[in-house]
Amino acid sequence: MAKELLEKNEQLRHLSTSFKDDLVKIMVAFDVLEGHVFIEEGDQIHSFFIVESGVLMRTKRRSGDGNDDDQCILIDEIGPGKMTGFLHVAGHDVDVAFATIVSGKGGAKVWAVDGSHFRLICEENPQYASEVIKILTLRLRSTSKIVRAIVEQKSGAPVDSKKKVLKVLCYDTTSWVKENFEPKVKSFNEKRDDIELQMNYTQDRLNDKTARFAAGYEAVCLFVNDTADAESISVLSMCGVKLIVMRCAGFDRVDVKAAKTFGLSVARVPAYSPYAVAEHAIALLMSVNRRIPAASTRVKMSNFTLESSLLGMDIHGKSVGVMGTGKIGQILCRIITGFGANLLAYDVFESAEVKDMGGKYVSKEEIYKNCDVIFLMMPLLPSTTHIINSSVLPLLKKGVILINTSRGGLVDTSALVSGLQSGVIGGCGLDVYENEGDYFFQDWSGKPVVDNTLVSLLGNNRVVMTAHQAFFTSEAIDKIVSTTIENIDNYSSGLRGGNLPNSIW
Ligand SMILES: NC(=O)c1ccc[n+]([C@@H]2O[C@H](COP(=O)([O-])OP(=O)(O)OC[C@H]3O[C@@H](n4cnc5c(N)ncnc54)[C@H](O)[C@@H]3O)[C@@H](O)[C@H]2O)c1
Numbered sequence: 001m002a003k004e005l006l007e008k009n010e011q012l013r014h015l016s017t018s019f020k021d022d023l024v025k026i027m028v029a030f031d032v033l034e035g036h037v038f039i040e041e042g043d044q045i046h047s048f049f050i051v052e053s054g055v056l057m058r059t060k061r062r063s064g065d066g067n068d069d070d071q072c073i074l075i076d077e078i079g080p081g082k083m084t085g086f087l088h089v090a091g092h093d094v095d096v097a098f099a100t101i102v103s104g105k106g107g108a109k110v111w112a113v114d115g116s117h118f119r120l121i122c123e124e125n126p127q128y129a130s131e132v133i134k135i136l137t138l139r140l141r142s143t144s145k146i147v148r149a150i151v152e153q154k155s156g157a158p159v160d161s162k163k164k165v166l167k168v169l170c171y172d173t174t175s176w177v178k179e180n181f182e183p184k185v186k187s188f189n190e191k192r193d194d195i196e197l198q199m200n201y202t203q204d205r206l207n208d209k210t211a212r213f214a215a216g217y218e219a220v221c222l223f224v225n226d227t228a229d230a231e232s233i234s235v236l237s238m239c240g241v242k243l244i245v246m247r248c249a250g251f252d253r254v255d256v257k258a259a260k261t262f263g264l265s266v267a268r269v270p271a272y273s274p275y276a277v278a279e280h281a282i283a284l285l286m287s288v289n290r291r292i293p294a295a296s297t298r299v300k301m302s303n304f305t306l307e308s309s310l311l312g313m314d315i316h317g318k319s320v321g322v323m324g325t326g327k328i329g330q331i332l333c334r335i336i337t338g339f340g341a342n343l344l345a346y347d348v349f350e351s352a353e354v355k356d357m358g359g360k361y362v363s364k365e366e367i368y369k370n371c372d373v374i375f376l377m378m379p380l381l382p383s384t385t386h387i388i389n390s391s392v393l394p395l396l397k398k399g400v401i402l403i404n405t406s407r408g409g410l411v412d413t414s415a416l417v418s419g420l421q422s423g424v425i426g427g428c429g430l431d432v433y434e435n436e437g438d439y440f441f442q443d444w445s446g447k448p449v450v451d452n453t454l455v456s457l458l459g460n461n462r463v464v465m466t467a468h469q470a471f472f473t474s475e476a477i478d479k480i481v482s483t484t485i486e487n488i489d490n491y492s493s494g495l496r497g498g499n500l501p502n503s504i505w
Contacts (some may be wrong), residue, residue, distance in 0.1 A: 001029075002023075002024045002027045002029070002111060003020060003021075003024050004127065005050055005081065005111060006020050006024070006050075007051055008080065008081035008160055009026075009050060009081050009082070009083055010081070010082075010209070010485050011086070011135045011138065011139075012050075012135075013085075013471045014131075014134070014135070015131050016127070016128075016130075016131060018125075019021065019121075019125070019128050019131055019394070021120075021266035021425045021502065022121045022125070022128075023113065023243045026113060026114060026117040026486065027050075027111045027112070027113055028111065028112050028113075028114075028260055028342075028363060028451065029052070029109065029110070029111050029112075030109075030110060030111075030112065031107060031108075031109055031110075032054070032056075032102055032103035032107055032108045032110055033107045034104070034106055034422075035102060035103060035105060035108045035449050036099070036102065036104060037100055037102050038096050038099055038101060038102075038103070039085075039099075039100060039101040040100055041061055041096075041097055041098070041099055041100040042080070042096050042097065043061075043097045044097075045079055045085050045088040045089070045096070045097050045115070045247050046089075046113050046116070046121075046214070047085060047089065047112040047113055047115055047116065047236045048083055048084065048085035048086040048088070048089045048090075048112070048113050048115070048118075049084050049085055049101075049110050049111065049112050049113075050081070050083045050109055050110070050113070050362070051078055051079060051080050051081065051082055051083070051109075051114035052080060052108075052109040052110065052111060052464040053080055053108060053109045054080075054103065054104060054105075054106055054107055054108025054109060054110075055076040055077050055078065055102065055105070055108060056077070056084065056102070056103060056108055056110065057076075057077050057078075057081050057101070057102050058075040058076050058078065058099040058100070058101055058236040059075060059079075059099060059102060060075055060098070060099045060100070061100070068442070068488045073290055075099055075238070076083070076234075076235070076238060077104065077234060079231065082292035084101060085097075086135075086250040086265060087136075087139070088115070089115035089118055089119075090118075090132050090135070090136060091117060092115070093138075095122065099350065104432050105323060114454070118303060125497060130199070132407040134504055136293070140213075140364075143207070145206070147388075150343070152382070156365065156404060157485065159218045162193065162194075163192075163193065163194060163196040164194060164195050164196070164503070165195075165198055166196070166197055166198070166215045166218055166219065166492055167193060167198045167199075167200070167215040167216065167218055167219070168197065168198065168199045168217060168218070168219040168220065168221055168488060168490065169200050169201075169213065169214045169219075169220050169221070169249075169263070170200065170201045170202070170220075170221040171198055171202055171205055171206040171210070171220060171226050171280055172204070172205045172206070172222070172223045172225060172226050172278070172441065173201040173202060173203055173225070174441055175229040176472075176477065177201065177223075178201050178246070179369045179494075180477050180478075180480075180481050181199055181481055181484075182199075184201065184354070184481045184482065184485055185197050185199050185209045185485065188489075189271070195489075195492050197485070197488065199221070200331045205225055205227070205233055206220065206222055206226035206227060206228060207226075207227045207229075208227075208229070208231035208235060209231045210232075211232040211233075212235055212239060214235075214236055214240075214241050214350075215502065216237040216239070216240065217239070217240070217241055217246060217347070218240065218241065218242050218243060219241065219242065219243035219244070219488060219491070220236060220241055220243075220244055221245045221246075221247055221248070221256075221325060221484060222244060222245070222246050222251070222254075223246075223247055223248055224248050224250060224468060225253070225436065225437040225440065226253060226262045227253050227285075227371060227437075228244060228253060228254040228255060228258075228259070228266075229253070229255050229258070230255045230257075230258035231410070232263060233255060233258040233259055233262050233264060234266065234340060235259070236262075237262035237263070238264055241263060241264065242263070242265065242491075242493045243264065243265050243266075243488070244259065244264055244265070244267075244311060245266075245267050245268075245480075245484050245488055245491075246266065246267070246268035246269065246504075247269060247480050247484045248268065248480070249268060249269055249270055249271065249272070249470070249505045250267060250380065250407060251268055252380040252407060253380075254266055254503060254504065255330070255428050256505055260368055260497070260505070265491060265495075265496050265497050265500055265503065266503065266504045266505075267487035267491070267500045267501075267502040267503055267504070268487075268502055268504055269479065269480050269484060269487075269502065270476075270502055271327050271477040271479075272475075272480045272483070273469060273471070273475045273476035273479060274327040274328040274330075274331050274471055275331055275473075275475075276333040276470060276471050276472070276473040276475065276476040277328045277405050277470040278328050278329075278331040278335060278472055279335070280405055280431060280466070280469070280470035281328075281332055281375055281377075281403050281405045281429070281431075281469075282332070282335055284403050284405070284429025284430070284431065284464055284466070285315070285373060285375075285401060285403050285429055286399075287315060287425040287429060287464040288401050288428065288429045288462070288463075288464045289312045289315070289373075289401060289427070290310075290312040290401075291310045291311075291312060292464075293463060294309065294310065295310050296398060298310075302321075302403075305343060309461075313372070314341055315336075315339040315340075315341050315373070316341060316342050316374060317340060317341065318342065318371045318372040319341070319370045319371045319373075320339075320341040320342065320343055320344070320346050320372065320374075320375070321344045321345070321346065321367035321368075321370070321373070321374045321375065321376060322336070322343070322344070322346070322354075322359075322366060322375045322377055323345075323346045323364070323370035323375065323376050323378055323405065324346075324376065324378030325345045325346075325347045325350075325351045325354045325359070325375065325469070326347075326376065326377065326378070326379075328377050328405075328406075329345075329354075329375070329377035329378075330351055330353055330354060330361055332375060332377060333345065333353075333359050335505070337357050337358060337359075340372075342357060342359075343359040343360065344359070344360055344362050344366065344367055344370060344371060345347040345359045345360065345361050345362070346361065346362060346363065346364050347361070347378070348365050349363055358417065365395060366496050368392060368396050368397070369393040369395060369396075369397060369489060370397060370399060370421070371397060371399060371400060372399070372400060373400065373401045373402075373403065374400055374401070374402050374403070375403045375404075375405075375407055375502075376388070376402070376403065376404040376406050376409065376410045376411070377403075377405070378406060379406065379407065380406065380407035380409045380410060380498070384410055385409050386409070386410070386412040386415075387410050387411075388402065388410060388411045388412065388415065388416065389412040389415050390412065390414075390415040390418070392415070393418070393419045393422075393424050393425075394424075396424050396425065397424075398423065398424055399423070399424075399425075399426035400424070400425055400426060401425075401426055401427045401429070402416070402430065403425075403428065403430075404428070404429075404430050404431070404432055405429075405432065405470040406432065406452055407432055408432040408433040408434035408435070408436050411434065412434075413433065413434050413435075413453045413457070414453060416428065417453060417456045417457065418458075420460055420463065425461065425462075427462040427463065427464075428463055428464075429463075429464045429465075429468065430457070430460065430463065430464070430465045431465075431466045431467075431468055431470040432468055433457070433465070435451055435454065437466070438451065439451070439454065439467075441467065441468070451466050454482075464479065466468050483502065486501075486502075487500065487501075488504050490502075
């Protein structure tokens with residue numbers, strides 16, 4: 001278990017195998033009862049600790065106003081895989097603990113590494129010392145980034161003192177974000193004499209480590225691959241963030257319960273251009289069906305021949321299934337009827353408009369059995385996760401084309417790859433991929449892609465893939481930016497939680 005724990009720790013996992021093996025020998029496990037204080041603020045620290053299970057809380061005394069009783073404030077919580085005390089031990093300082101460490105609800109299981117043993121193995125193995133320096137350097141870099149951000153905020157252009165300043169940190173910024181937000185923020189500020197919106201941008205994605213960059217901001221603006229899980233939200237809340245504005249519709253990476261617990265409001269852009277996504281889904285279908293990427297490459301190489309690998313099918317007269325007939329699904333249904341296809345639909349709520357268009361609601365199984373093309377147009381929820389999985393493959397009509405522009409997690413990608421290999425799935429068009437967070441919106445052209453499932457998709461000529469760009473039209477971007485600013489404005493006027501017009505709850 002000690003070795004597994006080292007692998008879980010963000011910093012220690014990078015140590016050499018021999019260092020980890022030596023560390024395991026000096027790690028001692030112990031249980032801490034709920035509420036038990038095992039380091040008192042002001043105590044000397046002789047060990048560092050790694051949490052296996054449960055939570056440790058770091059609290060700091062703050063003197064009450066003239067009252068003898070000390071008040072404690074919670075600084076942060078250290079969950080499984082996290083460590084505390086490492087800087088004291090690695091630095092061999094005689095410093096004292098700056099906070100009290102108490103075990104949280106239900107107690108905790110913790111491993112201790114004694115400082116003198118730790119330093120001894122470092123002295124016996126000088127290469128370990130350079131590994132420790134690397135950990136300390138990473139910590140230093142991360143801390144200086146926060147300090148720089150705070151200094152930059154403080155030294156920003158002075159604003160009219162009558163205006164209330166609202167600072168927003170925009171995570172996962174690529175060029176289009178800044179280019180489109182800046183002019184709209186500027187014109188918002190020019191029109192308003194009561195509020196000044198200050199939007200700063202970072203390329204970092206939100207996660208439990210980057211959440212601290214939001215120190216001093218009242219709001220953060222997030223996109224599809226930012227992770228607002230309970231841990232990130234607790235750090236955001238400690239940094240003073242009160243509002244999350246999603247510049248997208250989906251919020252499957254936001255822990256709604258944690259946001260409510262920490263009192264953060266969350267608003268999104270419920271609809272920007274459903275046409276953009278529906279039209280892109282059709283583009284993917286026609287690219288897969290008529291082999292457009294391969295055909296275009298051949299023609300560009302002056303190969304003007306036709307061969308059976310380019311053969312497609314008429315969509316006219318085929319059975320096309322739309323799973324999820326919400327805003328995007330309904331627009332897609334209308335386009336499909338234009339092809340003269342037989343429209344079959346599946347949704348937990350039936351839409352009168354889809355029926356008026358001639359669509360027929362059927363069960364999932366009937367969609368699988370009858371459809372030549374299936375579009376996934378539903379949100380990612382526990383009930384829809386891996387809705388296309390290996391048990392669905394035998395139910396599908398042979399050669400079906402699958403199109404997913406919604407969320408990658410709707411499809412078990414390993415099952416999709418085996419369906420493509422066996423020919424059950426004739427082709428697929430994907431704008432989303434379940435592990436896209438590691439790759440999408442970044443340039444990997446000079447680096448090896450190590451995700452084997454993604455490599456299988458990229459190398460398959462029956463797959464047409466785009467990197468989450470279905471929404472990307474000028475009309476949609478315009479709506480995303482203006483609705484996000486509207487959401488911030490609604491918050492600044494005092495609306496909170498479920499009272500915000502575009503709240504996610
Ligand atoms: N690729 C992109 O750029 C992009 C852009 C915008 C939206 N999207 C994705 O598209 C999805 C659909 O967007 P929308 O605006 O049409 O959403 P929507 O909320 O209007 O529609 C979703 C539909 O799915 C249905 N649904 C929910 N759970 C279901 C279930 N278990 N089984 C069957 N149907 C179910 C709902 O009843 C609803 O009709 C979004 O959730 C988002 O993930 C992707």
